[in-house]
Amino acid sequence: MMEQIKEKIPAIKMEHIVKKFGNFAANNDINLEVKAGEIHALLGENGAGKSTLMNILSGLLQPTSGEIFLRGKKVKIKNPAAASKLGIGMVHQHFMLIDAFTVTENIMLGAEKTKGASLDIETAKKEIQALVDKYKLKVNPDALITDISVGQQQRVEILKTLYRKADILIFDEPTAVLTPQEIQELIAAMKNLAAEGKAIILITHKLEEIRQAADRVTVIRSGKSLETFNAKNVSAITLAEKMVGRKVSFTTEKKAAKTGKDILKINDLVVKDAENVTKVDHLSLDIRAGEIIGIAGIDGNGQTELVQTVTGLTHSQSGEIILDGKNITNKTPRKIIKAGTSHIPEDRLRHGLEINMPLADNMVIENFYEKPYARMGILQGKAIADHAKKLIKQFDVKMTSIDEPAGSLSGGNQQKAVVARELSRDSKLIVAAQPTRGLDVGAIEYIHKQLIKQRDLGKAVMLISFELDEILDLADRIAVISSGKIIGVVNTKDTTKEELGLMMTGVGLKSARKELEASKNKNKAGVK
Missing domain, CATH: 3.40.50.300 (P-loop containing nucleotide triphosphate hydrolases)
Structure with missing residues (x-):
C-alpha cells in the first residue's frame, strides 16, 4: 500500500513559479508536475521561459516566488551543487565545457575521484567508457574539447549528467546538433533511463521528436503554463498552434529556381x-x-x-x-x-x-x-x-x-x-x-x-x-x-x-x- 502511495507522489512538482528580471517576468505563475519513470516534454516558443524554469530547478537561478517539491518534500535549491545532491542533473543547451580540458576531465570536474592525494583519472575514464558503450554516445574520453565536433560536445554534456547518477534529468535541446540516427539513439537511451525509474524533462522544439520520445507534454507560452497533453494522442498541428498562438505551415512554398552564373x-x-x-x-x-x-x-x-x-x-x-x-x-x-x-x-x-x-x-x-x-x-x-x-x-x-x-x-x-x-x-x-x-x-x-x-x-x-x-x-x-x-x-x-x-x-x-x-x-x- 505504501509503495502505491509513493508511486502517486510526483518526482517533481513546481507550483506557481514566478521569475522576474527587473520588471520582466520570464516565468509568470508556471505549474509543472513530472512523474518518476516518464519522459515529460516542455514545449514553447523561443523566450517562452522553458530554460529559465529549468535553470530554477537545477539551482542556477532562484525563483522570485513559488514552491518546488521533490518526491513530495518541499525543497529550496540554492545552487547547482545542492541540485546535484538532490539527484538533479541538467544537460545545458549552451555547453558548459572547458576547451583546454579532455573529455574525461570535463566530465569528472566537480565530482573528482581520488587515489590517495592524486586524481584517479583512470578509474573515471573506465566509468565514462562504460557509459559511452551503454548509451552509444560515441566520444573519445582522451580527446580535448577544442578538438571535437559540436555534436560530440553535446554527448559530453549528457555523459556529465549520467556520470553523476542523477535520477532527475533535464535535457535542454539535447538533439539540436545531432544527426537523425544519433537522435534515435538518444531517444532509446532516454527511454532506457525512464524505464530505470528516472524522471526526464525534455525541452525541444521538434514536434515529431516529442511524439516519439515523450509520455506527456506541457506547453508554455509567454511565461505561463497553458496545458498538459498525452504526447501520443496530440497532433503536431495542435501543439504548434498552442505553442505560437496561430496556425503554422510545415512546408515552404517556393517557385522554381531561376539560376544564373x-x-x-x-x-x-x-x-x-x-x-x-x-x-x-x-x-x-x-x-x-x-x-x-x-x-x-x-x-x-x-x-x-x-x-x-x-x-x-x-x-x-x-x-x-x-x-x-x-x-x-x-x-x-x-x-x-x-x-x-x-x-x-x-x-x-x-x-x-x-x-x-x-x-x-x-x-x-x-x-x-x-x-x-x-x-x-x-x-x-x-x-x-x-x-x-x-x-x-x-x-x-x-x-x-x-x-x-x-x-x-x-x-x-x-x-x-x-x-x-x-x-x-x-x-x-x-x-x-x-x-x-x-x-x-x-x-x-x-x-x-x-x-x-x-x-x-x-x-x-x-x-x-x-x-x-x-x-x-x-x-x-x-x-x-x-x-x-x-x-x-x-x-x-x-x-x-x-x-x-x-x-x-x-x-x-x-x-x-x-x-x-x-x-x-x-x-x-x-x-x-
Missing part, C-alpha cells in the same frame, strides 16, 4: 585537421546565383571543415575557392565577408556572437567600421541602435533591451539575432550551417521563407543541415558528403530520404538507386 566554385579542395587527418578530400562543388544547394551528410564527414574553409576560419592544404570570379582561398574572414559572403555558423557562441557585448553591437560586429556605423573612426551609437532595433523587430528577437549582453538571451533568440544580421547584409553567397538550430516552429517557418527570399533575390545559398526534412524542403539541389568527398549531387525533386540516407553512408548515386530498385522489386515479389 556560378557564384561559388570549389575546385579540388583538401583540408586537414591539426593532427594531419584529411577532413575534406579533393572536393569540388559549384553553386549558382538563385539556387539553394543543401549539403547532406552524417556529422563528422567534413561539413564543418568545408564551411570553415569557405568562410576563412581555417585554411586548406590545396585546391581553390572562387567567389564570383575572385579567388578567396585562405583569405581572412574579414576579406571573405567584404567579398560578399554571409555566414550563419553552426556554433553561434563560438563563431556567431560575442556574448559579453551588447546585442546592438553584435548586430554590426562584422562591419562596425563602415558607414553609417562609424565616421572618422568614431562609432555612431544612434545608427547602430537604429539598425539593431529594425532587425530585432523584423525577426522577432525577444529581449529586454538592445543594450543587454547577447549571452543573456535564450538560445533560440541568439540564433534569430545571428540570422537577422547575416540575412540583412548585401551578400552574394550565404553559408547557412544549421540555421534553425534550437528554433521553434514559428521561427523556423519565418527563417525558411527568408532563405527562399534570398535565393529569389539572386543570391547563392549553401545550406548545411542535419535535418533531411529541412534540406528537402528548401534545397533545389542536394550534394551528399561522406568522408570529406561529394558522393553525388541530385535534384531535390528527383530524390528521396532513403536514397540520400544510403549515399550518406558512402554508397554512390548509381549504386544507391540500384539497391533501392532491387529492394522495391523484392518487396513486390513478396506481395505477390
